[in-house]
Amino acid sequence: MIRTTLFSLLLVLLIPVHAADLRGTGDLALVIERASGSIQIIETTGNSSLGRIEGLGDLSHASAVYSRDERYAYIFGRDGGLTKVDMLTRKIVKRIMQAGNSIGGAISQDGSLVAVSNYEPGGVKIFDAATLALVADIPASYGDTKQTSKVIGLVDAPGQKFVFSLWDADEIWVADMSRPDKPSIQKFKDIGRNPYDALISPDGRYYIAGLFGEDGMALLDLWNLDAGVKRILDHYGKGEQKLPVYKMPHLEGWAMAGQYAFVPAVGRHEVLVIDTRNWSEAGRIKVHGQPIFVMARPDGRHVWVNFAIPNNDTLQVIDTQSLKIIKKLQPGKGVLHMEFEPRGEELWASIRDDDQLVVYDTESFEERVRLPANKPSGIFATVRAHKTGL
Amino acid sequence: MIRTTLFSLLLVLLIPVHAADLRGTGDLALVIERASGSIQIIETTGNSSLGRIEGLGDLSHASAVYSRDERYAYIFGRDGGLTKVDMLTRKIVKRIMQAGNSIGGAISQDGSLVAVSNYEPGGVKIFDAATLALVADIPASYGDTKQTSKVIGLVDAPGQKFVFSLWDADEIWVADMSRPDKPSIQKFKDIGRNPYDALISPDGRYYIAGLFGEDGMALLDLWNLDAGVKRILDHYGKGEQKLPVYKMPHLEGWAMAGQYAFVPAVGRHEVLVIDTRNWSEAGRIKVHGQPIFVMARPDGRHVWVNFAIPNNDTLQVIDTQSLKIIKKLQPGKGVLHMEFEPRGEELWASIRDDDQLVVYDTESFEERVRLPANKPSGIFATVRAHKTGL
Numbered sequence: 001m002i003r004t005t006l007f008s009l010l011l012v013l014l015i016p017v018h019a020a021d022l023r024g025t026g027d028l029a030l031v032i033e034r035a036s037g038s039i040q041i042i043e044t045t046g047n048s049s050l051g052r053i054e055g056l057g058d059l060s061h062a063s064a065v066y067s068r069d070e071r072y073a074y075i076f077g078r079d080g081g082l083t084k085v086d087m088l089t090r091k092i093v094k095r096i097m098q099a100g101n102s103i104g105g106a107i108s109q110d111g112s113l114v115a116v117s118n119y120e121p122g123g124v125k126i127f128d129a130a131t132l133a134l135v136a137d138i139p140a141s142y143g144d145t146k147q148t149s150k151v152i153g154l155v156d157a158p159g160q161k162f163v164f165s166l167w168d169a170d171e172i173w174v175a176d177m178s179r180p181d182k183p184s185i186q187k188f189k190d191i192g193r194n195p196y197d198a199l200i201s202p203d204g205r206y207y208i209a210g211l212f213g214e215d216g217m218a219l220l221d222l223w224n225l226d227a228g229v230k231r232i233l234d235h236y237g238k239g240e241q242k243l244p245v246y247k248m249p250h251l252e253g254w255a256m257a258g259q260y261a262f263v264p265a266v267g268r269h270e271v272l273v274i275d276t277r278n279w280s281e282a283g284r285i286k287v288h289g290q291p292i293f294v295m296a297r298p299d300g301r302h303v304w305v306n307f308a309i310p311n312n313d314t315l316q317v318i319d320t321q322s323l324k325i326i327k328k329l330q331p332g333k334g335v336l337h338m339e340f341e342p343r344g345e346e347l348w349a350s351i352r353d354d355d356q357l358v359v360y361d362t363e364s365f366e367e368r369v370r371l372p373a374n375k376p377s378g379i380f381a382t383v384r385a386h387k388t389g390l
Numbered sequence: 391m392i393r394t395t396l397f398s399l400l401l402v403l404l405i406p407v408h409a410a411d412l413r414g415t416g417d418l419a420l421v422i423e424r425a426s427g428s429i430q431i432i433e434t435t436g437n438s439s440l441g442r443i444e445g446l447g448d449l450s451h452a453s454a455v456y457s458r459d460e461r462y463a464y465i466f467g468r469d470g471g472l473t474k475v476d477m478l479t480r481k482i483v484k485r486i487m488q489a490g491n492s493i494g495g496a497i498s499q500d501g502s503l504v505a506v507s508n509y510e511p512g513g514v515k516i517f518d519a520a521t522l523a524l525v526a527d528i529p530a531s532y533g534d535t536k537q538t539s540k541v542i543g544l545v546d547a548p549g550q551k552f553v554f555s556l557w558d559a560d561e562i563w564v565a566d567m568s569r570p571d572k573p574s575i576q577k578f579k580d581i582g583r584n585p586y587d588a589l590i591s592p593d594g595r596y597y598i599a600g601l602f603g604e605d606g607m608a609l610l611d612l613w614n615l616d617a618g619v620k621r622i623l624d625h626y627g628k629g630e631q632k633l634p635v636y637k638m639p640h641l642e643g644w645a646m647a648g649q650y651a652f653v654p655a656v657g658r659h660e661v662l663v664i665d666t667r668n669w670s671e672a673g674r675i676k677v678h679g680q681p682i683f684v685m686a687r688p689d690g691r692h693v694w695v696n697f698a699i700p701n702n703d704t705l706q707v708i709d710t711q712s713l714k715i716i717k718k719l720q721p722g723k724g725v726l727h728m729e730f731e732p733r734g735e736e737l738w739a740s741i742r743d744d745d746q747l748v749v750y751d752t753e754s755f756e757e758r759v760r761l762p763a764n765k766p767s768g769i770f771a772t773v774r775a776h777k778t779g780l
Contacts, residue, residue, distance in 0.1 A: 022478055024461025025414040026775050045459055045501065068732065069435055070460070071414025088412055110735045111435065158689045158734060159753055203647075204689045223691065223711060257593075259649075259667070277649070299548045299594045299778065301613065321613060342458065342776035344548060345500045363549055383776045385416050386732035388689065 021088065025070040028087050028382045029339060031350060031357060032075075034059040035375035039075065041090055044341045044348070044381065047359050047369045051090045057081040063104045063378055066385035067129060068111035073380070074129070076105040076116055084132060087382070094132045098125050106156040109388070113177055115154060115162045122148035124164055126177065135180050142169035153198025153209055153251070155389040157222055165195035165209045165218075172198075172209060172220055172229060191218040191229045196266075199251040200389035206276075208232070210251050212266065219279055232279040233272065249292050249308075257300035257320035264291035264305075271305060273323060285323055288314050293337065296320070297362055298344035306335045306349075315349065317365070327365050331358045339379035350376035411478065415460040418477050418772045419729060421740060421747060422465075424449040425765035429465065431480055434731045434738070434771065437749050437759045441480045447471040453494045453768055456775035457519060458501035463770070464519070466495040466506055474522060477772070484522045488515050496546040499778070503567055505544060505552045512538035514554055516567065525570050532559035543588025543599055543641070545779040547612055555585035555599045555608075562588075562599060562610055562619060581608040581619045586656075589641040590779035596666075598622075600641050602656065609669055622669040623662065639682050639698075647690035647710035654681035654695075661695060663713060675713055678704050683727065686710070687752055688734035696725045696739075705739065707755070717755050721748045729769035740766035 028050075031040040037057050041050040056062075058079035065074050072093065075083045080099035085092050099118035106115050113135060115126045123139040140149040149166035157163050162175045172191050176184040193213025200207050207220040216234040221227055249264035256262070260282060261274040271294055275282040289311025296303050303318040312335055317327035334352030341347070346368060347360045352375050359368040384390040418440075421430040427447050431440040446452075448469035455464050462483065465473045470489035475482050489508035496505050503525060505516045513529040530539040539556035547553050550568045555561070562581050566574040583603025590597050590612075597610040606624040611617055639654035646652070650672060651664040661681055663673040679701025686693050693708040702725055707717035724742030731737070736758060737750045742765050749758040774780040 022411055024457065024459030024478070025416055026456075026460030026772065027458050043459075066416075067414065068417050069414030069433075070416030088414070109733045158691070160735075205691075301548070301593075301595075343499045343778060345550075382416065386773045386776060388733060 023088070025087060025382055026342070028070070029348070030064060030073055030075075030085075030087070030380055031373055031376045032059050032062045032064070032378040032380075033374040034062065034352075034377050038374065039064075039073075039085065040373055040376070041087060042348075042357070042371070044346065047346075047371075049371055053085050053090055053092060055092060056083050056085075056095070059377070061103065061377075064380040064384075065105060065107040065114070065390075066380075066382050067107070068385055070382040070385045072129075073382075074105065074107065074114050076102055078102060080118065080120075082114070082116055082127065082132060096127075096132050098127070098134075103150075103152060104154055106154050106162055106389075107385075108156055108160050108162070108177060109158055110160060111385075113160070113180060115156075117151040117154035117164055119150040122150045122166075122168070124151055124154060124162065124175070126162070126180070126183075136177070136183050138173075138175060138183060138185065140166050140169065140173075142166060142171060153195060155198065155200040155207065156204075157200060157207070158204040158388060161222070163198075163200065163207045163220070163222070165191070165198050167194055167196065170194065170213075172207065172218065174220075174222070174225065186225060188220060188229045191220075192216060192231060197249070197251040199263075201261075201276075202256065202388065204388040208251070208263075210249070210263070210266065217263075230279070233274065233281055249290070249294075255294045255296035255303045257296055257303070260320060262294050262296065262303045262318070262320075264294045271303070271318065283323055285318055285325070287318075287325070288316050288328065295338055295340070297347075298340055298342070302326075302362065304338055304347060306338060312336070329360070329365065331360075331367075332356060336377045337379050339381050342381065342383040348379050350379055352376060413478070415477060415772055416732070418460070419738070420454060420463055420465075420475075420477070420770055421763055421766045422449050422452045422454070422768040422770075423764040424452065424742075424767050428764065429454075429463075429475065430763055430766070431477060432738075432747070432761070434736065437736075437761075439761055443475050443480055443482060445482060446473050446475075446485070449767070451493065451767075454770040454774075455495060455497040455504070455780075456770075456772050457497070458775055460772040460775045462519075463772075464495065464497065464504050466492055468492060470508065470510075472504070472506055472517065472522060486517075486522050488517070488524075493540075493542055494544055496544050496552055496779075497775075498546055498550050498552070498567060499548055500550065501775075503550070503570060505546075507541035507544035507554055509540040512540050512556075512558070514541055514544060514552065514565070516552070516570070516573075526567070526573050528563075528565060528573060528575065530556050530559065530563075532556060532561060543585060545588065545590040545597065546594075547590060547597070548594045548778060551612070553588075553590065553597045553610070553612070555581070555588050557584055557586065560584065560603075562597065562608065564610075564612070564615065576615060578610060578619045581610075582606060582621060587639070587641040589653075591651075591666075592646065592778065594778040598641070598653075600639070600653070600656065607653075620669070623664065623671055639680070639684075645684045645686035645693045647686055647693070650710060652684050652686065652693045652708070652710075654684045661693070661708065673713055675708055675715070677708075677715070678706050678718065685728055685730070687737075688730055688732070692716075692752065694728055694737060696728060702726070719750070719755065721750075721757075722746060726767045727769050729771050732771065732773040738769050740769055742766060 101120035149168035195209035196212040289307030332351035332354035491510035539558035585599035586602040588599040679697030722741035722744035
């Protein structure tokens with residue numbers, strides 16, 4: 001009896017860590033399954049599904065950021081839910097309801113703070129990345145300060161900063177969180193009517209907000225804050241008849257190649273090309289529909305574009321040297337999002353209405369694999385942990 | 391007895407994975423300890439040492455690349471040893487002697503192939519990343535093909551390519567490994583005398599070899615191979631008296647900020663500034679000694695420089711807007727290498743003669759921590775898995 005117990009104790013001590021649990025996290029990604037409030041965990045080396053985490057609430061328009069070790073994901077739900085999940089154990093670590101209506105978030109440069117931008121109540125809340133304890137509450141008060149604005153376009157920036165825009169107030173705020181207990185906020189007013197989304201350049205220097213209330217975009221150079229906000233692409237659609245906007249485009253994914261940046265035109269069947277040397281319009285590329293995501297392959301050679309209804313069954317690929325469309329793909333109905341693998345050799349796309357994920361070789365454009373998913377939308381790879389503004 | 395056995399079996403089945411073993415790999419790095427033939431594994435979230443792996447042979451001038459999941463490191467030793475280590479279990483997975491004298495390597499875009507550049511016998515060998523089985527052997531034959539050249543400046547490029555330079559032959563070769571069983575090699579001749587090292591731009595487009603046999607550098611645009619190799623910075627030191635070269639500079643780490651690239655001048659107390667719009671010299675910055683590594687903080691705002699003897703106790707920081715030196719640090723004797731954390735908030739430096747690693751806050755320049763290490767040289771973080779050319 002004693003011998004058996006000792007033997008079993010020995011067994012317990014000697015049992016190896018299960019190989020399936022011990023793995024690197026650099027090739028992982030998660031897929032938002034909005035209808036079921038779940039996320040699917042995938043790996044991009046063998047292109048397979050590893051499992052699913054349920055119970056994340058309303059995931060329409062949800063997005064995610066990663067801890068700096070690429071183990072934990074923070075998922076921002078539309079219902080104000082903030083959920084921290086463990087990509088290795090595939091379990092929820094913590095979940096809080098932090099607002100009534102929310103629209104995305106960011107993680108600080110050092111990974112210690114997670115910020116969420118909220119519609120209701122309008123503002124930004126900042127949490128401890130380890131515990132999800134509230135660290136700072138920044139209401140987006142404006143005018144006579146009795147009202148708060150919806151906040152959009154929240155990104156992280158170098159130097160423990162968060163930058164965001166106020167939809168109702170036409171303002172851009174830069175919050176320095178170097179001292180978490182004492183946020184320092186710099187406000188830029190009258191930046192243009194109704195900023196609807198924003199992006200930050202990959203180096204974290206330029207913050208650009210798209211304007212819904214007027215043509216043009218608002219540019220803030222974070223290296224030269226004293227210069228204030230500059231209007232760029234002013235009246236890019238002036239005098240032309242506007243199309244109804246079926247879906248607001250996203251500015252995430254700043255497509256940049258050499259000196260050019262590529263952004264979706266609101267409501268138009270065009271991708272705008274910006275010369276980043278002087279922020280002037282360098283061209284327009286006619287595309288298949290109203291562009292939603294305009295994303296550069298990591299090497300900047302190609303830009304991939306998806307579209308609003310009724311053209312959301314299509315992807316187009318732009319060559320950034322010739323500025324011409326070199327490929328059109330029709331992967332299925334409801335192409336909602338794309339994510340490149342870290343070094344760009346493959347691209348994942350979510351096909352919502354077909355309940356599928358599809359993987360393309362980005363050089364040959366051949367389809368590599370299809371995987372089932374429940375009404376997939378956003379796809380977020382762990383490589384984002386190492387990137388500014390994603 | 392049976393009950394006890396069942397109970398112990400249950401225990402075995404229920405035993406949890408040891409928490410210390412299950413961890414993300416995005417915040418790991420390894421440090422080459424050249425004198426003892428070992429590597430130290432560190433993590434950059436808490437800035438601590440996790441352990442050491444011994445038995446890697448001659449690690450003078452050693453470097454490393456990572457598997458795409460950021461779990462495995464491939465270490466290239468000077469003695470021709472190629473060692474695959476597991477960053478999680480901290481064990482050697484496989485080790486082979488693949489040549490007599492070797493000088494660095496690269497991993498293919500998709501992570502399936504590891505390439506090593508050799509002095510003796512001169513050429514490149516390519517191995518299966520999973521097994522380290524030889525996949526292709528590319529002797530660097532030139533002239534009457536009876537001799538082989540030392541190979542330097544080996545980097546990976548998009549499209550499963552490897553690019554490298556032939557020291558003795560004055561050539562640059564581009565090897566397309568899309569079909570591993572049938573490498574396709576394009577050769578560029580008379581590129582300039584004695585290429586000594588090379589770099590590739592972060593987007594994987596421009597390959598630039600430094601020339602030791604003459605002033606100037608050789609530029610190859612991988613998007614336009616038909617244009618051939620172009621000479622840039624021709625005769626940048628013409629007419630000036632040359633200093634003895636105490637140590638060959640490294641071109642790894644291509645320091646780029648906006649339109650400018652920063653490279654070390656061979657044998658001079660200068661960092662050269664190149665305008666990447668036309669590849670002309672845009673300026674020279676006087677520095678403390680002969681620069682070895684010239685590395686940009688990930689946001690491109692600052693460039694850090696270390697130096698050859700007798701000035702290798704010093705680091706200098708250049709502001710890329712003003713092109714002025716804004717900080718001088720003297721961390722200790724024998725500052726051999728630097729590595730930024732993925733989003734640039736901290737920098738690690740190896741201080742060989744003091745047997746230390748030092749971590750700096752890159753915004754305040756405050757010293758954060760010092761850790762012991764055995765004659766540390768190169769520091770390589772797992773984020774390199776996601777980068778082209780590193």
